[in-house]
Amino acid sequence: MELAYPVGLVVVAASIIIGFTALVREKDDLHRILLTDLAEVLALVLIALVATDLAEALILPGLVVGISELMAVSEVYIAKEGLRAPEGPAFRIEVMDSAPGILALILVAYGIVLSGFTGGAIAAVGAVFYFMCRGHTEQFELIETVSGYAWAFWIGAFFIFMFLPAYWFFAVMIAGGAILLKVMAKMSLVGTMRRGGPDV
Amino acid sequence: MPVTPEFVLGCIILIIGVIAAGFPRPTTYLSRLISLEIPGFGLLLIMLAYDEMLALLTFVGVTAISTFVLVRAIERKEAAP
Numbered sequence: 001m002e003l004a005y006p007v008g009l010v011v012v013a014a015s016i017i018i019g020f021t022a023l024v025r026e027k028d029d030l031h032r033i034l035l036t037d038l039a040e041v042l043a044l045v046l047i048a049l050v051a052t053d054l055a056e057a058l059i060l061p062g063l064v065v066g067i068s069e070l071m072a073v074s075e076v077y078i079a080k081e082g083l084r085a086p087e088g089p090a091f092r093i094e095v096m097d098s099a100p101g102i103l104a105l106i107l108v109a110y111g112i113v114l115s116g117f118t119g120g121a122i123a124a125v126g127a128v129f130y131f132m133c134r135g136h137t138e139q140f141e142l143i144e145t146v147s148g149y150a151w152a153f154w155i156g157a158f159f160i161f162m163f164l165p166a167y168w169f170f171a172v173m174i175a176g177g178a179i180l181l182k183v184m185a186k187m188s189l190v191g192t193m194r195r196g197g198p199d200v
Numbered sequence: 201m202p203v204t205p206e207f208v209l210g211c212i213i214l215i216i217g218v219i220a221a222g223f224p225r226p227t228t229y230l231s232r233l234i235s236l237e238i239p240g241f242g243l244l245l246i247m248l249a250y251d252e253m254l255a256l257l258t259f260v261g262v263t264a265i266s267t268f269v270l271v272r273a274i275e276r277k278e279a280a281p
Contacts, residue, residue, distance in 0.1 A: 004203050008246070011211040015218040015239070022222030030277055034232050037266065038221050041239045044259070045214060048243065051250040059247075059255040063262045070266050074273040086279035118254050121261035128265060190265055 008049045015042050029081075033073055040066040060117055071190070096133040104130035111184065115176040120183025127184060131191030143185045150181035210245030217242050229274045233267070 019042055023035045040062075047058050104126040111123025157175035160167055217238030224231040240263055247256045 004207055004249075007203065008207070008211065011214060015214055018215075018218045018222050030229060030273060031227075031232065033273065034229065034236060034270065035222070037236055037270070038218065038239060041236075041243050042218070045243050045246055048247050048250060048252060048255065051252075055250070056252050056255045059252070060258055063255075063258055067262050067266050067269075071269050074269055078273055078276055081277070081280070083273075083276035083280050086275060114257065116254075118258045118261070121258050125261045125264045128268065132268070187265060190268065 005049060005051075008045075012042060012046050012049065015045070029077060033070075033077060036073065037066075037070060040070075100130045100133040108184075112180065115180050117179055117183055119176075120180045121187065123180065123184045124187030124190075127188035128191035131188060140189070143189070147182055147185035150178040150185070153178035154182065204249045206245050207249035210242045210249060212242075213245060214239050214242030229277065233270055233274065237263075 016039075019035065019038050023032065023039070026032050026035060044059055044062055044066075047055050047062060049055075050058075107126025107129070108123045111119040111121075111126065113119070114122060153174055157171040157178065160171035160174070164171075217235065217240070220238050221232060221235040224235050240259070244256055244259065247259070
């Protein structure tokens with residue numbers, strides 16, 4: 001800790017100066033959105049240098065806020081410029097027909113083993129990849145319902161923590177499983193953005 | 201904690217990546233998007249040096265989704281006349 005932390009701080013300070021110089025000199029809006037992603041990475045390095053469990057607890061919400069901010073800004077940009085989906089046939093690659101099944105299965109299984117927020121994110125990547133490659137026909141009301149029940153279970157687990165602390169392990173299991181379902185259901189909706197369902 | 205090789209490598213890759221992403225040589229959207237992966241890798245190495253496993257895995261997952269979101273915006277921008 002005695003040497004690594006100051007060295008890391010100097011490196012991050014230099015990176016921030018370079019990154020924001022690039023951001024100031026850039027005129028194009030989409031380039032600026034890309035550089036916002038760079039600024040997010042630099043902020044996460046700054047938090048990671050704390051090097052305790054606190055850093056980990058701060059990075060997770062930082063990532064969530066970063067991805068939702070990026071999605072919102074890119075949506076606003078697309079709406080402001082009046083951009084449309086490209087015409088013509090969809091982009092076809094052979095791997096996109098054969099890979100999604102097995103890859104999504106591996107990612108979702110690994111996500112369930114991890115459980116909690118991280119597991120939800122990993123499983124969601126599998127679901128996003130599957131929806132992106134194969135298209136989607138399922139009802140979104142079902143996903144929304146599952147997500148709502150998962151949230152209720154999550155809150156219920158916190159009540160167990162408060163009123164029946166003896167059963168903490170049971171509550172940990174409920175909370176881990178519920179947040180897995182919740183994050184996965186919400187993030188897998190991202191995968192449906194490409195093929196233009198009625199809700200997009 | 202002593203300075204580990206992962207930490208040193210992560211710092212070097214971070215600086216290189218910030219320069220590469222800040223001033224890409226052909227200034228196109230795609231080259232900047234690809235260069236953005238380099239500082240991300242530096243961040244991963246720094247997290248690895250500090251044993252932040254949960255943060256590392258979540259960052260990998262979220263980066264895949266954010267790349268997808270950015271590609272969607274770039275695709276529409278390039279298709280516009």
